[in-house]
Every structure is written in structure tokens, then in C-alpha cells.
Amino acid sequence: MLTALYIHIPFCDKVCTYCDFHKEIASLNKQEKYIISLIKELELHKNEYQDLLTVYIGGGTPSSLPINLLRDLFECITSLIDVSALKEFTIETNPNDITIEVAQLFKEYRINRVSIGVQTFNETHLLFLGRTHSKKDVLTAIDNLLKCDINNISVDMIFSLINQTLEELNEDINLVVNLPIKHISYYSLILEEKTKLHYLFDQNKISMNTEDLEAIMYNRVIDKLVENGFYHYEISNFSKPGYESKHNLIYWQNKQYLGLGSGSHSLYKGKRFSNIRNVRKYSEGFSKDGYSQKEEYEVEPLREELIMGLRLMNGINITHINNKYNIDLLNMYPEINDFVSQKLLKLENDQLCFTREGLMLGNIVFSVF
Ligand code: SF4
Incomplete structure (x- = not known):
């Protein structure tokens, strides 16, 4: 049963220094061709949407599309999918894209959750990250959404920025917890290959924070968000009660889930596959053959389930895993008991999950699977 649909918009107005997502700055013509192809792909699957609970339009920056292309896309989605039956219909945005017209458009097409890329409120860090918005843009964006009665708002934040002090982190946290929002994703800055950040690092122009400082900052984020009424439900995600990301929970x-658009991934009908990660080739596929070639790939299902499941704060149920895979998990991975003794993992009532200390050392645990 297909309950989650992901739609990828691989365009941004500007490329951020740290970002390795599939995105590009494209001409209007290229964006138009892409949306035409995406609509064709949406139509190809029109008989598979009847059980959908969540639709997530991500990117890139979907809100960077011109308003007429956004409207074309939403028109197609609402003609094929009963959006009134969706539990969650999310779009990713940049703060400076959310004008009152755009917020009204979201409302008109029943988008009920908006995720905003904020990252930090600090002007110097925003500039270094290559972001195009200011703190004021964030406040205006939220205000515009609330005026249109869209109150399920999530923001993405980053901690452990280059040269970020604990005081600066505190300022960000104090601002974000006081926003009228329901959800916060708070990730540490990662040095990704083929980014400007990586280039600067290789040139010895910047240095990343030490693991110790990163752990202090992560603990600070968790403590402060929880203190302020945000429930910590996934390694990097926090929500007001009942506002966990329903779409991401499915992952x-x-x-x-089914992914549409260039570079999107799917886990569907027992297979994992992806669309070609190239906007031009994706669009050409639809104009030449009427479809885009999908590439199947293998993952180890048990490994995947353990790693994804342990990301959640309530973890995994041992009996469920044992029955599903016909295994004895604790026998198969005796290291789990070692991690429990070292207080990195906690095993209670058949439920295995991270301890606070274990969260800081997640990679050591994951490397065993
Ligand atoms: S706006 Fe988002 S997707 Fe686009 S470059 Fe920046 S971080 Fe990446």
C-alpha cells in the first residue's frame, strides 16, 4: 500500500556553501520543461494514489519556482490526488519566497504543512552559509502563513556552524523556541564532498568544530528545545505533541514511498529504485520516450530497518524485528549487549533505543550493522 509520495524540485535561487543536495540554478525554460515532465510522471502513476496519507514536495527549494509553475504543479496534484484525505501535505520553502500571495496559493491548494529553511538567525553565519534571507524575512514568512491559517510550520536549523560560539547558539535557540511553530529539525553542520565549504576546508581557510564542542552544542539543543515544550522524537527532530513529521516517520x-522527479528515491513494491539525477536527462526522457529510466538498487533490508528505526527516540522492537526477519537479533549482533553495558543503548520492555550518551556516538553503533 502506497501511503507516502515525495516530489522533488531540484532548483534553488542560489547554492549554499554547505549543500550537497540534488539542485541547480536553472533557466526559466529548463524549469518549465522540468515541470511538464514531472506532471507526466505524476500522471503515469495516477492509479496508485488512493491510499496516500502524505505528500511532500521537497528540493532544492520548491518555493523558488515562479508562481505560475507552482500553480501548474499544484493543479496537477489536486486533479490526481484527493488532497482532502491527506494527513499531511508539506512543501519546503525559503523564508524570502513566502509572500502573502504564495501563502494564499498554498492555502488554496490545501497545503497544510510548510517547512522553512532558516538554519540560523545570525547575519554573519547566514552570509557565510550563502543564505539569501534575514531574520526579518523569517518572521514575515511565518506571519504570512499564519494569516492564511497555515499553522503547521516546521523550521530547519543548523548548529555547530563555523566559529559559532555557545552564546550565538543560545541566541538562535531562544529565538526559534519562541516562534509560533510546531516542529524543528536541528542538524549539525556536515562537511560534504564537492561543496564550497569542503573546498575552503581543504585550503585550510576554515576549520570544523571539535567533536567535543559539537557534543556540547547538541546537548544544549536537546535540553533547551525539550525545556521549551518540543518533544525529541528523532535524533535531529523535535515537535510539539502530535506534530511529528508524518511523512518522514514513514521513511x-x-x-x-514513491519518489517522483529527478534524483528522487523510492521504496515501493518491495524494490528500491531512483530516478536519474540529472534535470536535463530526466526531462528529455519524458519528451523522447514518455518516461524516465529508473535504476533499481539493493539495500540490506535488516540493516536499513535497524539504522532507520534507531534514529527514532523510542527505537525498535526486538520481537517485531525477530519475527519479521526470522532471526535472533541479540544473538546475531552480540555488540548490542556491549552497547547496553556501555550505556550507549538502552533495552527496556523489548524496546531498544539510544541513551543520551549514545546519541552523541550514533555512528559507532550504526557501524556494527
Ligand atoms: S536552499 Fe537548500 S537545497 Fe538550495 S542550496 Fe541552499 S541548502 Fe541546498
Whole structure:
């Protein structure tokens, strides 16, 4: 049963220094061709949407599309999918894209959750990250959404920025917890290959924070968000009660989803596959053959389920895993008991999950699977 649909928009107005997502700055013509192809791909699957619970339009920056292309896309989605039956219909945005017209458009097409890329409120860090918005843009964006009665708002934040002090982190946290929002994703800055950040690092122009400082900052984020009423439900995600990301929970619970658009991934009908990660080739596929070639790939299902499941704060159920895979997990991975003794993992009532200390050393645990 297909309950989650992901739609990828691989365009941004500007490329951020740290970002390795599939995105590009494209001409209007290229964006138009892409949306035409995406609509064709949406139509190809029109008989598979009847059980959908969540639709997530991500990127890139979907809100960077011109308003007429956004409207074309939303028109197609609402003609094929009963959006009134969706539990969650999310779009990713940049703060400076959310004008009152755009917020009204979201409302008109029943988008009920908006995720905003904020990252930090600090002007110097925003500039270094290559972001194009200011703190004021964030406040205006949220205000515009609330005026249109869209109150399920999530923001993405980053900690452990280059040269970020604990005081600066505190300022960010104090601002974000006081926003009228329901959800916060708070990730540490990662040095990704083929980014400007990596180039600067290789040139010895910047240095990343030490693991110790990163751990202090991560603990600070968790403590402050929880203190302020945000429930910590996934390694990097926090929500007001009942506002967990329903779409992302489907990924973390290793359930089926279909991805559409260039570079999107799917877990569907027992297979994992991806669309070609090239906007031009993706669009050409639809104009030449009427479809885009999908590439199948293998993952080890048990490994995937353990790693995804342990990302959730309530972890995995041992009996469920044992029955599903016909294994004895604790026998198969005796290291789990070692991690429990070292207080990195906690095993209670058949439920295995990270301790606070273990969260800081997640990679050591994951490397065993
Ligand atoms: S706006 Fe988002 S997707 Fe685009 S470059 Fe920046 S971080 Fe990456």
C-alpha cells in the first residue's frame, strides 16, 4: 500500500556553501520543461494514489519556482490526488519566497504543512552559509502563513556552524523556541564532498568544530528545545505533541514511498529504485520516450530497518524485528549487549533505543550493522 509520495524540485535561487543536495540554478525554460515532465510522471502513476496519507514536495527549494509553475504543479496534484484525505501535505520553502500571495496559493491548494529553511538567525553565519534571507524575512514568512491559517510550520536549523560560539547558539535557540511553530529539525553542520565549504576546508581557510564542542552544542539543543515544550522524537527532530513529521516517520519506519522527479528515491513494491539525477536527462526522457529510466538498487533490508528505526527516540522492537526477519537479533549482533553495558543503548520492555550518551556516538553503533 502506497501511503507516502515525495516530489522533488531540484532548483534553488542560489547554492549554499554547505549543500550537497540534488539542485541547480536553472533557466526559466529548463524549469518549465522540468515541470511538464514531472506532471507526466505524476500522471503515469495516477492509479496508485488512493491510499496516500502524505505528500511532500521537497528540493532544492520548491518555493523558488515562479508562481505560475507552482500553480501548474499544484493543479496537477489536486486533479490526481484527493488532497482532502491527506494527513499531511508539506512543501519546503525559503523564508524570502513566502509572500502573502504564495501563502494564499498554498492555502488554496490545501497545503497544510510548510517547512522553512532558516538554519540560523545570525547575519554573519547566514552570509557565510550563502543564505539569501534575514531574520526579518523569517518572521514575515511565518506571519504570512499564519494569516492564511497555515499553522503547521516546521523550521530547519543548523548548529555547530563555523566559529559559532555557545552564546550565538543560545541566541538562535531562544529565538526559534519562541516562534509560533510546531516542529524543528536541528542538524549539525556536515562537511560534504564537492561543496564550497569542503573546498575552503581543504585550503585550510576554515576549520570544523571539535567533536567535543559539537557534543556540547547538541546537548544544549536537546535540553533547551525539550525545556521549551518540543518533544525529541528523532535524533535531529523535535515537535510539539502530535506534530511529528508524518511523512518522514514513514521513511524512518521503513514503510513504502514513491519518489517522483529527478534524483528522487523510492521504496515501493518491495524494490528500491531512483530516478536519474540529472534535470536535463530526466526531462528529455519524458519528451523522447514518455518516461524516465529508473535504476533499481539493493539495500540490506535488516540493516536499513535497524539504522532507520534507531534514529527514532523510542527505537525498535526486538520481537517485531525477530519475527519479521526470522532471526535472533541479540544473538546475531552480540555488540548490542556491549552497547547496553556501555550505556550507549538502552533495552527496556523489548524496546531498544539510544541513551543520551549514545546519541552523541550514533555512528559507532550504526557501524556494527
Ligand atoms: S536552499 Fe537548500 S537545497 Fe538550495 S542550496 Fe541552499 S541548502 Fe541546498
